[in-house]
Amino acid sequence: MANGVWHTGYGIEINLSLPDLGHPGRPDLLREITASIADRSPHLLECLAHHDGRECLSETGGKSPWMFIRRGRVGGRRPLVASHLPITHKATPAESEQHKATKERVVETASRCGLGAEAEVPTANRRSISDALVTGPGGIRIGWEIQYHHLSPSSVHRRSVNAVQHDITPLWVAKDRTASLIDRAPWARVDDMPWKDIAGGKEMVIRGGYRHLQVWKCVPSSNRHCLLSDGAGHCDGVHSDWFVPALCEPEKKAVHLEDLVLESATGESVPVYVPNRGSGRAGRHMWVPSADCERWRELIGEKEPLPDAPVQEGDDEITFAEQGLDRACRAGEEGWFVSDARPIRDLGQPTGGFTLPRMPAHRSGNPMLITAVERTAASAALGCPPWELGPCTECGQLMRRYGRDAAMFCGVCRAVLNDR
Template sequence: MAKDRTASLIDRAPWVRVDDMPWKEISDGKEMVVRGGYRYLQVWKCVASSDRHCLLSGGAGHCGGTHADWFLPVLCEPEKQLVQIEDLVLASATGESVPVYVPNRGSGRAGRHMWVPADDCQRWRELVGEKTPLPVAPEPEEDDQITFAEQEIDRTCHAGEDGWFVSDARPIRDLGQPTGGYTLPQMPLQRPVKPSLITSVERAAASAALGCPPWELGLCAGCGQMMRRHGRHAGMYCAVCRSELNG
């Protein structure tokens, strides 16, 4: 747990950042809110009406695909509730929140360590495919070691004092930026009517694109396109086949 955005261990291990609260507020039981290091998975359809930019075009347009990325609670759509450090400690013990490492897109070494909801982690694994396990953080290289400047030990107690005591300026490591995300494969335009041929990745992509749970998916009785086949407001034929039948 760090209290500033320049902490050297940020993104070297699962971490969280909290406010630099005065000791009196901590002693009085004030809640410590997680400001960085905890993220939620967001999946969106890359169309003109989307509030998020395209991961492939760098925001210059919309590819029509489906993207997934990790965001801080305040950047989610809709905005997620902030996490308290006490709740995270409990959730990490019960397995409701888990640590993950996701490399930045286009960079083999750089990446993000973060805490995430276990359900979001499972969904991420389904999106990237069962044969593609979640990456493991790379081993640090010789030039990537944590260093320190030897100084005389300060034996003066600074409890209750305001201010940040540091010997040298360090770069900001907690930038709050997305990881670079993942673009789901496009759903096939047409396929044989054989449910056994639907892969887990295609099912996850269709579920995100159609906005329905995976168990409501099925194949159109006409063209074999994946559609919302089960549940309320479902049908046997997709919109294209219905228009052809009615025409």
């Protein structure tokens, strides 16, 4: 791995293993050299061997002596690495056919559902192109990005922000659980299948990126664990969290590509960004039913948009080894995957959840003292509409007091009364 480059603009050597890059007087240098090639001259960074007049293995191989900077992955570290251009991955014939077949399937599905659909649509400023642009009856525009090979997180973020600025909701499609686009923007993961199966209409299940909200009361009879006690015991509170369909109770039916094409454009499914609570990860992007989204916002009183700044998560933090500058050309030792494999990003795990302290009690005989958030949480946890809620005759805690299957005492009080 090359740990140094020549900056043609400033006429300086840059040591990528140093926190200040060897130039403490240039605080913006890191941002400048890691900018997208689309936003800077491709000749800004040069192989040190080429600059010194020595053999550049990339150039002698008929390629470029010009370079770009990325994050490597070695032994759990994330060093800055200089690699030779071109930076784009050249898709294999199989990848190209998969990409084309998926794009065409999205467009065909949208058209069959009566939605507007076009392929290869550039944004107004022509800085990015959607593989497929689907427009719903209410004017919702979904920019499908079929990404079956590696793309840097900064590129995913830049293209997503550009789409949002032009009133397009990006929807990235991956086939790999290690794809770096996962949780960088609204996304969905499908199976890796032959292009002929995709074109032939074989079932395409959304394996990751789509979730449902689950709300439950934390009592001994609950099948879900307590979010506050590391799975041990119960807290009598109300928990909520997001789960993939297979882990919901009861289990939800799988979402297919065709479902997401239609529902994302009609607003039946919406993108949500959920910050992780108490975790090193910044958060998760996901598609969810719109009704679940509204309930979640009522529960937590938050409304999280797509972040407008690059998110640097724990597995992206740059590490600096502070080594001497290596002036040799390392072409041939490069590649997108430096030493270690990329970690699995689509783990299907819950987000960390949200908890109300306990099921709210009926206060001072006045039901109006119970907040809207508490009432929403109680309604969701008990599986009944808000108007069926009422106080337990014994302890005053909110319970299903009216309507079908109603009772006068909550489960805890019934158990105590039965033991008397």
